[in-house]
Amino acid sequence: METARTDPAVLERLRERIRTLQAAPRALLSVLRTGLPPVDGLLPGGGFPLGQVVELWGEPASGRARLAFRAIAEAHRALRLAAWVDGPGTLYPPALPPLGIRLEQLLVVRPPEPRQLAWSALQLLRSGAFAAVGLDLSRTGVRLSPPESRRLVEAATRSGGLLFLLTPTEAPADGTLRLRLLATGPRGMRLEVVRSRQGGTSRAVEVPWQMLTPGGPSDVGAGPRGLDAPPLPVDPALPFRRARACTVRDGPIGIQGQRPGRDLPLPSFAQALGVAP
Amino acid sequence: MSPRVAYVHLPRFPVQRRVLEEPALAGQPLALVHEAKGALRVSFASGTAQREGIRAGMTLTAARALLPALRDGLHDASAEAGALSSLAEGFLRLSPAFMLSAPDGLWLDASAASLFGGEVGLLEKVDAQARAAGYRARVALASELFTARALARFGAAPRSCVGPGDSGSALAALPLQALEDAPGVVASLRALGLSTLGELAALAPTQVISRLGAQGLRAQRLVRGQDEARLLPAVLPEVVEEVRTLEAPAESLEPLLFVLKSSLDRLSARLRGRQRAAVRLTLTLVLEPAGPVSIPLALARPTTEPKLLLDLVRHRLEPVRLDAPVATVVLTVDESSEDRGQQGVLGDAPAGDAALETVLARLATALGPAALGSPVLADDHRPEAAHAPGPFRPPRREPGMFAEARRASPTPPPVPDWQLERPVRLLPGEGEPLEVELDALGALRSARVHGRRRMVLAVAGPERLGGHWWSESPFQRDYYRVHFEGLGPAWVYRRAGGGGFYLHGLFD
Numbered sequence: 001m002e003t004a005r006t007d008p009a010v011l012e013r014l015r016e017r018i019r020t021l022q023a024a025p026r027a028l029l030s031v032l033r034t035g036l037p038p039v040d041g042l043l044p045g046g047g048f049p050l051g052q053v054v055e056l057w058g059e060p061a062s063g064r065a066r067l068a069f070r071a072i073a074e075a076h077r078a079l080r081l082a083a084w085v086d087g088p089g090t091l092y093p094p095a096l097p098p099l100g101i102r103l104e105q106l107l108v109v110r111p112p113e114p115r116q117l118a119w120s121a122l123q124l125l126r127s128g129a130f131a132a133v134g135l136d137l138s139r140t141g142v143r144l145s146p147p148e149s150r151r152l153v154e155a156a157t158r159s160g161g162l163l164f165l166l167t168p169t170e171a172p173a174d175g176t177l178r179l180r181l182l183a184t185g186p187r188g189m190r191l192e193v194v195r196s197r198q199g200g201t202s203r204a205v206e207v208p209w210q211m212l213t214p215g216g217p218s219d220v221g222a223g224p225r226g227l228d229a230p231p232l233p234v235d236p237a238l239p240f241r242r243a244r245a246c247t248v249r250d251g252p253i254g255i256q257g258q259r260p261g262r263d264l265p266l267p268s269f270a271q272a273l274g275v276a277p
Numbered sequence: 278m279s280p281r282v283a284y285v286h287l288p289r290f291p292v293q294r295r296v297l298e299e300p301a302l303a304g305q306p307l308a309l310v311h312e313a314k315g316a317l318r319v320s321f322a323s324g325t326a327q328r329e330g331i332r333a334g335m336t337l338t339a340a341r342a343l344l345p346a347l348r349d350g351l352h353d354a355s356a357e358a359g360a361l362s363s364l365a366e367g368f369l370r371l372s373p374a375f376m377l378s379a380p381d382g383l384w385l386d387a388s389a390a391s392l393f394g395g396e397v398g399l400l401e402k403v404d405a406q407a408r409a410a411g412y413r414a415r416v417a418l419a420s421e422l423f424t425a426r427a428l429a430r431f432g433a434a435p436r437s438c439v440g441p442g443d444s445g446s447a448l449a450a451l452p453l454q455a456l457e458d459a460p461g462v463v464a465s466l467r468a469l470g471l472s473t474l475g476e477l478a479a480l481a482p483t484q485v486i487s488r489l490g491a492q493g494l495r496a497q498r499l500v501r502g503q504d505e506a507r508l509l510p511a512v513l514p515e516v517v518e519e520v521r522t523l524e525a526p527a528e529s530l531e532p533l534l535f536v537l538k539s540s541l542d543r544l545s546a547r548l549r550g551r552q553r554a555a556v557r558l559t560l561t562l563v564l565e566p567a568g569p570v571s572i573p574l575a576l577a578r579p580t581t582e583p584k585l586l587l588d589l590v591r592h593r594l595e596p597v598r599l600d601a602p603v604a605t606v607v608l609t610v611d612e613s614s615e616d617r618g619q620q621g622v623l624g625d626a627p628a629g630d631a632a633l634e635t636v637l638a639r640l641a642t643a644l645g646p647a648a649l650g651s652p653v654l655a656d657d658h659r660p661e662a663a664h665a666p667g668p669f670r671p672p673r674r675e676p677g678m679f680a681e682a683r684r685a686s687p688t689p690p691p692v693p694d695w696q697l698e699r700p701v702r703l704l705p706g707e708g709e710p711l712e713v714e715l716d717a718l719g720a721l722r723s724a725r726v727h728g729r730r731r732m733v734l735a736v737a738g739p740e741r742l743g744g745h746w747w748s749e750s751p752f753q754r755d756y757y758r759v760h761f762e763g764l765g766p767a768w769v770y771r772r773a774g775g776g777g778f779y780l781h782g783l784f785d
Contacts, residue, residue, distance in 0.1 A: 060727070061765030061783035065701040081633070081671055092703035092782060093652035093664040098692045107669045109640060109649045116644060127636035138785075139727075183765035186735035209766060209784070215697055 032071035032132060032162055035100075036212070038205040039067065039191060044198030047071065048162055048177070050131070053153050055165040055175025055195075060138050062181040063189045065091075066099060066212040068164040072132045073100025080131035083107040083124045087117050087140040098213055114140050118148045125155035125163055134164040137171065149174035279441065281387040281396065282508050283418040284425035285368070285403055290381035290412070291357045292323045295350055297411045298539055299524065306344055309352035310337050320352040321380075350524070354380065359520075360543075364410060366513065367546030371402055374510035382426065384508050387418055400436045410546060419444055421504035427455040427474070444502025449475025462489055462496045474500040513551070517610040519544045526565050526602030530594060533562075533603055538587050540608050545583040554579035554616035560590060563605035572597065575646045576638050579614045589638045637669065658744030659752060660781065661703060698740065698758075700768040700782030708781035711769060721759065724769075726780060731761040743773070758784070 031047030033040050040046050048054050048071045056064035072082045082105065084091060089110050093103060107130070109120050121135040135152075137144070144152070144165075153176060156163045167173045178195040184206065192204035287293060291309050296302045306326035310317040317337040329344045340347055358379050365375045365383045371393060372385035390399040400416045407414035417428035419439040424447065428437045431451045439447040448455070451474045453463045465488070471477060477485075478500045485493045498504065519540040527533040537560075548555055558574040572593055580586065640649050653667035712725040721733045738757035745751045753773035758766050768782030 059764050060702065061761075061767055061785050063765060063785060065785040069701070079672070088702070090702040090704060090783075091652075092660075092699060092701055094654055094660075094696050095699040095701045096652075097654075097689065098697050098699075100689070102689060103652050103654070105671050106651060107637075107649060107671075108652055108666075109644070111644050111648055120640060120644065123636050123639055127632045129633035129636060183760075183763065186760040186766075189765065213697060215692075 032074045034067060034070040035074070035214075036067075036070060036207060038207055038211075042191060042193060042200065042203055042205045043177075044196055044200045047074075048164075049198075050162045051157050051160045052176040052197075053149075053156050053163045053165055053174075055167055055173055055178040056181060057167050057169065057172050057175075057178055057194070058181030059169060059183060062183045063207070063209070063212050064166050064181050065134075065136070067181070067191075068132075068134050068166065069096060069099040069101055070212070071162075071164075072106075072134070075131035076100065076102045076105050078131070079105070081105050081107065081129060082132045082134070083109060083130045084134040085109045085111070085117055085121045085124070085136065087111075087114065087136045087142065088138050090138075091136070095213075098215065100214075114142045117142055118144055118152065121163065122148075122151055122155055125152065125159050125161050128159040128161065130161055132162045132164065134166065136166040137173070138166055138168050143171040144173045146174065279420040280508065281390065281418060281420055281441075282422055282425050283372070283385040283387045283396075283400065283403060283416055284378070284382060284422075284429040285385065285407060286382045286415040286417075286426070286429035287361075287364075287407065287412050288381065288415065289321050289323065290361060291352055292321045293412050294357070294360055296323070298521075298536070302348060305348050306331070306346060307348045307350070308337065308340055309350050311352045311354070317349075356520075356522075362511065362514075363519065363543050363547055364407075364412070365511065366550040367406065367410065367543075368403065369550030370552075371399060371406065374508065376508045376511055378426065382429065384422055384425065386508055386510070390418075396438050397436075400438060404436060410542070419447070421499075421502060422506045422508065423499045423504040424448060424502060427451055430457075431455045442502070444504075445478055445500070448500050448502065449473065449478065453477070456496050456499070459492055459496050462493050465489055465493070517544065517547055517551070517553075517613070519547075519608045521606045523604055523606070526604045528602045530591075533594070533606070534587070534591055536606055537590055537608070538583070540606060541583045541586045541590070544608055544610065545581045545586065548581045548610065548613060548616065551613075552616050553610075553613040554581045555586070555610050555612075556614050557610075557612040558586075559607075559609045559611055560593070561607040561609070562599065562603045563607070564599060564601040565604040567601040569607075570599065573611075575641045579616065580634055580638070581616055582634065585634050585638060588635055589642055592639050593642050633671075658742065660699070660742065661706060700766075700784045702783040702785050703768075704781055704783075708770070708779040711778040711780050713778045724759075724761065724778070724780075726761055726764060726767065731764055734760040734762055736760070739771075741773075742770075756781070 031045045031049050033047035056068060058064055075082050077100065084106060086108055091108060096103060096106070109124070111117055111120050117135060117137065117140065121133055124130050124133045152163055152165075153174075165173050165175050172178070175195070176197055177193070180192045180194045182190045182192070184190050186209075188206050188208040188211070190204055190206055193200050193202065195201060292307060295307065295309065304325060305323070306329060307323040308319045308326055308331055309321045311320045319331060319333050319335045319337065319340055321333060322331040326340075326344065326347060331340045331344060331347065337349060358377070361377055361379060361383065365377060368375055368383075368385055371389070372387065373389055374386040376384045378384060385403065387396060387399055390396045393399040393402050396418050400418055403416050404414055415429045415432070415435045417425045417432060417437045417439070419425040419428065420441045421444055424439060424444040427448055428439065428451070431454065437447070453466055453472060453474065455474060456463050466477060477497055480497065482494060482497060485497050489496070521536055521540050523536060527536065544555075556576055556579050558576075560572045560574060562570045562572070564570060574589055574593060576589070637649070647666070649669060650666040651669040652664050655663055655665045657663050713721055714723045716722045721736055723730050723732050736757050736759050739755035741753070741755050743751070743753035754770040755773065756768060756770045759769045760766050766784040767780055768784065769778055770781050771778050
């Protein structure tokens with residue numbers, strides 16, 4: 001024991017072991033893991049703890065929603081339900097199945113009035129029927145009042161549900177666990193624990209973008225499909241030019257497998273037919 | 278073999294119903310009166326009133342002279358018949374058809390008794406259902422309509438079951454009063470010194486026909502178990518509706534909710550009897566004197582749970598301000614769907630399902646049914662049309678103690694490649710036009726996004742999406758993933774043919 005106290009390597013091994021055990025699947029849900037090793041390792045309980053309000057605070061493209069949905073996917077795998085209160089009305093369902101979301105187990109609520117956002121989330125949480133509820137306040141102009149925040153925290157604690165609170169940079173709320181997300185460039189984003197009851201405040205990790213969507217595109221180091229691709233031959237007549245482009249992707253890998261020729265101009269047949277251009 | 282029928286006798290049904298609606302009347306002497314020849318006469322009297330000598334047909338004045346503390350109310354025969362029919366609809370869970378015997382009974386087709394543990398089991402279930410609805414009932418099952426009714430009304434046991442061919446002996450001990458449809462015959466038989474149905478049955482038919490005529494012979498055939506009448510199934514009303522006129526107009530929510538609770542109980546029982554579940558209801562409150570106020574109630578999922586419906590109504594009524602007292606309450610089922618039900622097993626915890634139903638109904642009512650649902654992917658090339666809202670119908674929880682262990686998480690279907698490159702947020706319509714700045718070589722340098730000019734750090738793409746060339750609104754767009762400084766990756770497209778740039782999504 002004395003050796004363990006003094007040897008940092010032993011301590012590190014023990015920490016690693018605890019993280020591994022915490023990341024192992026359990027029969028009963030107590031946390032929702034994202035499945036992203038750096039994120040789960042950063043969070044005090046090895047995942048987002050149920051019964052709390054987790055605030056994901058950052059810019060509208062900083063990866064907050066994908067992070068929340070990665071955790072919700074674990075609830076869906078356990079055949080639990082989840083709800084998403086879509087304040088800005090911008091949730092795009094086709095992007096969710098790659099994150100592990102089962103659309104039939106996801107209730108999307110779009111209240112017509114911004115003042116109904118917090119109320120809707122409160123009702124969903126209080127019902128206890130949803131393992132996780134997302135409340136997206138981005139670009140809604142809504143700032144939760146202290147009583148509203150308190151009610152949400154109480155509802156999450158009593159029902160054992162997890163509330164993801166997506167707040168913009170200019171209007172942080174009062175989440176039990178607050179994570180700051182910051183896009184650091186084309187490689188990824190930075191995730192920092194700003195507030196936590198279980199400790200770990202000020203700890204931060206870098207998360208590559210391609211990690212958020214499993215199997216998704218990598219914009220860096222992805223060869224012909226990424227930023228490292230050779231530039232396209234450009235048409236000098238057009239004012240816009242892709243300086244760093246991949247090969248043009250069309251038909252066979254376009255949306256829903258449409259055929260080439262419908263989306264691109266057909267090649268000239270003049271040469272093949274022996275007709276002068 | 279003759280069809281089997283059960284009779285449900287609800288002693289003094291109108292009085293029972295009145296007490297059920299006004300529990301304060303329980304144990305009080307009560308008489309329901311109707312107007313006949315300019316005088317109010319007693320139609321039904323409660324047990325307490327009968328013990329004090331109040332009888333049907335007596336004038337209200339005479340009844341009050343006997344019992345000054347007598348409470349009274351108007352007897353509305355058509356409303357009572359409607360209430361009896363509503364109650365009978367609830368029995369359709371146990372029987373394929375019913376026939377009313379107003380004012381206080383009904384016959385049920387007992388041909389489905391084998392589904393409920395035999396005829397005795399069916400009687401127990403009928404009795405239990407009547408009790409659950411708040412009524413005291415006596416039930417009898419036989420092969421003839423007359424036998425079943427006579428035993429239920431005048432038999433010694435509250436539940437009796439007579440086998441085929443045993444009707445004569447079962448009826449023998451009953452008083453002549455059981456021949457309710459032939460009062461003349463009963464009077465004649467009494468004058469002859471007869472007192473039971475068995476004595477009538479024992480007479481020679483020639484004697485009966487010579488003294489009492491055809492009516493007497495018919496009565497004798499009935500008491501011998503030779504009733505040939507058959508059950509004529511009642512026709513159900515097309516619209517399921519419960520109307521309730523309040524004794525005193527309600528001025529606050531509490532008495533109104535009390536009335537609504539009993540109405541919803543009846544409505545739910547009727548729906549369950551029809552194997553239907555409510556999808557949309559309308560609550561109409563007739564104000565005095567302002568007139569009717571309609572409140573639509575939309576349910577997210579079909580239900581027959583009265584508790585859930587009451588919770589929904591309470592939630593809907595709480596913010597409503599009424600200008601005048603409520604005199605009448607009308608609940609109408611506007612839309613219903615098939616109720617397949619769910620068989621409960623020991624160890625189930627239906628509380629979770631009920632909680633889900635409650636919150637869905639509450640949200641649907643407060644926000645409108647279009648505000649919630651489960652997204653469904655649509656087969657469309659245009660990104661903004663590649664999904665549509667659908668109803669939220671999560672997989673049902675499998676009942677049983679070991680359901681958790683039995684159910685396996687099904688493997689989700691494979692995800693097509695194109696979905697991997699879609700943003701989590703898509704701006705409405707065709708997106709927001711972007712004011713971009715190009716460098717000298719024509720590359721994107723910056724753009725004004727969300728009110729701020731942001732540097733472009735990287736661009737990946739394009740992914741060319743096009744379609745609808747066969748329609749009047751074709752589109753061709755080159756989509757790029759553009760990394761903006763301090764924002765993260767965004768989905769930007771440029772219209773084909775040198776068009777402008779648009780911000781269409783955010784990879785949040």
